[in-house]
Amino acid sequence: MSSYRIAWLPGDGVGPEVCAAARLVLDAVGFDAAYLPGDIGWECWRREGDALPERTLSLLRATDCAFFGAITSKPAAAAARELDPVLQGLGLTYRSPIVRMRQLLDLYVCLRPCRAFPGNALNYRDGIDLVVFRENTEGMYCGVEFDRPPEEFYAVPRMHAVPRDAAISLRSITRRASERIVEAAFRYAAEHGRRKVTAVHKANVLRSTCGLFLEAAESVAARYPRIQFESANVDAICMWLLKNPLHYDVIVTTNLFGDILSDLCAQMVGGLGFAYSGNLGEGYAVFEPTHGSAPKYAGQRRVNPLATILAAKMMLEWLGERDKARRIESAVGRVIAQGRARTYDMGGQTSTLEMAEAVCAALEDGRD
Numbered sequence: 001m002s003s004y005r006i007a008w009l010p011g012d013g014v015g016p017e018v019c020a021a022a023r024l025v026l027d028a029v030g031f032d033a034a035y036l037p038g039d040i041g042w043e044c045w046r047r048e049g050d051a052l053p054e055r056t057l058s059l060l061r062a063t064d065c066a067f068f069g070a071i072t073s074k075p076a077a078a079a080a081r082e083l084d085p086v087l088q089g090l091g092l093t094y095r096s097p098i099v100r101m102r103q104l105l106d107l108y109v110c111l112r113p114c115r116a117f118p119g120n121a122l123n124y125r126d127g128i129d130l131v132v133f134r135e136n137t138e139g140m141y142c143g144v145e146f147d148r149p150p151e152e153f154y155a156v157p158r159m160h161a162v163p164r165d166a167a168i169s170l171r172s173i174t175r176r177a178s179e180r181i182v183e184a185a186f187r188y189a190a191e192h193g194r195r196k197v198t199a200v201h202k203a204n205v206l207r208s209t210c211g212l213f214l215e216a217a218e219s220v221a222a223r224y225p226r227i228q229f230e231s232a233n234v235d236a237i238c239m240w241l242l243k244n245p246l247h248y249d250v251i252v253t254t255n256l257f258g259d260i261l262s263d264l265c266a267q268m269v270g271g272l273g274f275a276y277s278g279n280l281g282e283g284y285a286v287f288e289p290t291h292g293s294a295p296k297y298a299g300q301r302r303v304n305p306l307a308t309i310l311a312a313k314m315m316l317e318w319l320g321e322r323d324k325a326r327r328i329e330s331a332v333g334r335v336i337a338q339g340r341a342r343t344y345d346m347g348g349q350t351s352t353l354e355m356a357e358a359v360c361a362a363l364e365d366g367r368d
């Protein structure tokens with residue numbers, strides 16, 4: 001019997017390729033698990049009209065955690081046109097299954113480390129080592145949208161400012177969700193010897209929602225006197241991050257801002273080929289590369305699998321397999337520093353699987 005049960009969700013596009021690469025490394029490091037495949041994503045939607053079917057949710061409930069590749073997501077109208085003809089006309093709407101999965105399983109932390117591996121020619125600057133904590137269940141991605149405001153809207157004071165032909169997305173922010181993401185960021189900082197937490201908002205304009213988030217952040221910060229706390233407006237921090245990236249350590253923010261900022265931070269450490277995420281809840285977690293399904297590269301076996309391999313490393317950390325996680329991270333570090341295996345984004349021609357094989361070989365070299 002394997003010790004762990006992992007839901008294995010390769011998804012669409014390059015998802016299966018990068019997941020296969022990560023599997024090579026998980027096997028090479030001696031991680032003993034049963035991998036249980038599940039359907040999710042665009043192809044699943046086209047066939048069934050549901051990008052996250054109930055059987056996949058049951059699989060998630062029956063496993064220790066999940067490993068996810070990537071999915072293709074499209075705007076609702078484009079999605080509806082591509083639905084199986086038999087299912088068209090049922091009025092099914094496409095919603096990103098990854099966003100839904102985060103909400104349904106209450107995976108409220110989106111943890112996105114961005115570390116410049118020494119020797120990576122793509123680093124914006126050496127020494128960058130920051131972590132983004134993105135709130136993962138509410139905010140702009142809470143899922144309440146209207147193609148047009150319903151009539152009842154206009155009964156609410158001040159709604160007359162909304163034109164009748166406006167599309168509307170609601171951004172809901174709660175004190176509870178704000179406090180728990182900030183708490184997660186401070187706990188992480190305390191446990192990992194980090195010195196500073198920066199809360200990112202736009203409270204000067206979004207006075208209610210960001211105001212509440214900032215207030216929650218300040219109240220949590222008061223419980224951690226040994227860790228520095230500062231706050232920054234989201235627009236300003238985009239500029240400061242480029243100007244002085246070494247100033248930042250742990251960044252915590254709401255859902256949409258975190259989505260955007262984490263891509264910015266990823267680019268500073270080599271781009272999406274190196275960016276990985278953990279969607280973490282109290283008892284369950286889903287690990288994934290931050291990049292999407294890159295349909296134009298699907299089947300070409302050339303995308304950089306390091307992001308997915310690092311997501312596997314994060315999964316091992318979360319499961320308590322720290323030694324195996326550390327070995328994967330240092331093997332990845334060695335491959336990058338040696339600079340012999342380089343995928344196209346790194347200016348080379350190494351294939352996805354060859355890159356994974358290079359990491360496996362570096363695991364062997366790293367044995368004490």
Ligand code: IPM
Pocket residue numbers: 073096098099259290292
């Ligand atoms: C991410 C992605 C997703 C998100 C998309 C694919 C729904 O951009 O994980 O950052 O917006 O959260």
Ligand code: MG
Pocket residue numbers: 259260263
């Ligand atoms: Mg994103």
